Amino acid sequence: MGYRLKMKLWRGDKSGGELKDYEVDVSEGEVVLDAIHRVQAEQAGDLAVRWNCKAGKCGSCSAEINGKPRLMCMCRLSDFEEDETITVTPMRTFPVVRDLVTDVTFNYEKAAELPSFSPPPRDADGKRRMAQVDVERGQEFRKCIECFLCQNVCHVVRDHEDNKPAFAGPRFFIRYAELDMHPLDTNDRRELAQGAAGIGMCNITKCCTEVCPEGIKITDNAIIPMKERVVDKKYDPLVWLGSKIGIRNKDTESRVPAKQGKAGHIKRPAH
């Protein structure tokens, strides 16, 4: 069952690097991460690769495999021909640390800017009540394992470093949508989604949805509805009229505009 796999792995750091050739024995049922671990154990002990669970649950081992953004632990060798060379490079949207490891701090800063859940008081018995059908919308987005492949593939920031300050990216649009759809949340983040997070820059090409290893329908179920919600608040004539004549719908009545959070608590080493 086993065969000798040819791989090209990107080796280098922020000052530059190159694809290096490796050959390694692999066997049936293995994934790309197995092959890389074997290279590490037998040929290149210092080959940098980030991984944790090796089960598609933690989202650490994101990379580009033959140009396609994927989790190395969920990419089976049987997806390729045995004589095919597998090329693995680091995610392109984030700065390289070393070899296949990138600096994903960008995502942690965007997370800190996003105001959290803000619930009303609990029910009299100290519990909260929500219908299963209502929590399911948010649950889809909370399946996110933060592999940041959607961030990596998004053309708004891929190769457009200048857009990064004004754009949070698909991972955080699903977070905005999750909170906006939360049956109990009292915050209104629609202006932030439009302003600070730049949801308007997304032109729904669905690249993010295509690479999501959790199969979250990022564009259809989160970004498009969130864009509509933002627009409704801004331009819906009924909302506008209602607010003018003093009739307010339940939505605006119960929610307060949230303030942007502060980044800077995720510490990284000095260079």
Place this chain on the structure above:
Amino acid sequence: MSASEQGGMERHQYDVIVVGAGGAGLRAAIAAHDAGAKTAVVCKSLLGKAHTVMAEGGIAAAMGNRWPEDNWEVHFRDTMRGGKMLNNWRMAQLHAQEAPERVQELEDWGALFDRTEDGLISQRDFGGHKYARLAHVGDRTGLEMIRTLQQRTVELGIDVFMECTVTDLFKDESGAISGAFGYWRETGRFIQFDAPAVILATGGIGKSFKVTSNSWEYTGDGHALAMRAGAALINMEFVQFHPTGMVWPPSVKGLLVTESVRGDGGILKNSEGKRFMFDYIPEFFKSETADTEEEADAWYEDKKNNRRPPELLPRDEVARAINSEIKAGRGSPHGGIFLDIASRRTPEFIKKRLPSMYHQFKELADVDITAEPMEIGPTCHYVMGGVEVDADTQESAVPGLYAVGECSGGMHGSNRLGGNSLGDLLVFGKLAGEHAAKKVSGLGANRPAVAPDDVAAAATSAVAPFEVEGGENPYAIQHDLQQAMNDLVGIIREGAELEQALADIEALKERAKQMVVEGHRQYNPGWHLALDLRNMLIVSESIAKAALAREESRGGHTRNDFPKTDHEVWGKKNLVVTLNDSGDGVQLSEKPLPVMPDELKKYFEES
């Protein structure tokens, strides 16, 4: 920011340093922060990637949302019986009492649990729990928990040092904790923390075993740090082998298959198609376990008039049974046995309740679990043993050093019930954070100081693998250690094999002195492994030594040569492991169990 460069080393001052960013670490950090302490989390991986994400089934908490009869007393009793009465009774009591509020609190912070028909947090059945009690989100409860705590940590503005590994703890002359030392994975540069309180929340030790559900991080760092600082470990002989890990393909051997499969109706069958668990009901659980398939199946709907299926016995019992069936030649084609939910529940039900399992088998093994049975076998999952701490404060014998979660010991006795781990993280994480903060505020300006010589020694020790001439590959040593632990200190143990394991570990320790790492200090996994291996070796020695000494079988410790549970002798004491005088190995002592007060003893009298 208090960072200051000294001789190329970063230095930071905090009140409380939490080592580890899983559920216990983050909950501890939140509590310490809320109590007013300047707090930082230091973690080996990126924030949100900790092993807690792997927890699938749920958080055990007697909220009574499904069964109003449930309460902390029942949960306490289940926990003690599951641990074969070796648990620290006070920890089991605190856990059962406080878990419900800890779960509600997660909901306040944005967790979206599955709901009951009444809109309350849903609760599911699990092994060893009398009532359906596990709060859950499909089969990805751990992810929900880590994300919720992560988002809360970020919202509160708690500092997090990501991909930063702690390698040493500092103490002052009086023996109190004064700080910690570590390195940034990214640059390889050193970092010093000055702090009078350190909370260890580093998780488990599973990576010392070949077949395991644990990730690379589980190298026993907190266990080893505590021992080297002078604290003691208890219950180290008790290692939980989860009954259901994947067995095929080899690349994923050991990967966890959640107990929820059985909680939601799945059954175990051997190659003859027999539902074999009925043959393995121990005397201890006979009165509460169904002895016919009819009764077992009826239990899911009617718990009042039926007893629980034997598939839902505590994990140690099920793992041993599976092991026996495989050894008797009634295993599946790839050396496991069959876990079948396909013939028992509809595809819709399975996909709704067990989406990750469906996905995992489909993607990694080409198996559709809604149509065919899974092949599964035991996998090293959890260590019951850990740092001995005060039950109410989580402080160890070293002043200012705390331990919580999997790296602390006592709560689970000889065997942990499924679902009790996540509750453990939350309940004791909070208590540790509060007590650490309180302790620090009581110190005033009298803070223990870090000795410069200790910092220099820590730095020398960390770069030692670059200096050595020799040629031992750390990956090869790790491989050999995993093989030895798997073969000789596994699910069924024997005196001669344990002695062999100890000899093997000694040889590996010698080889480890000759470890060399190639390359430089920047993000170098070979170097990281070389440092982690020191911890793995000393923790493995602790497990093997305690396992050899305990001449009985109980919970997560089964001796072929001592198959009986000996309540008279071994039911009354713990084995305590500490670093030996020369610091190159471990030594054992015995300590009587804490005595349960009479008002709690009554829960155990009738059976």
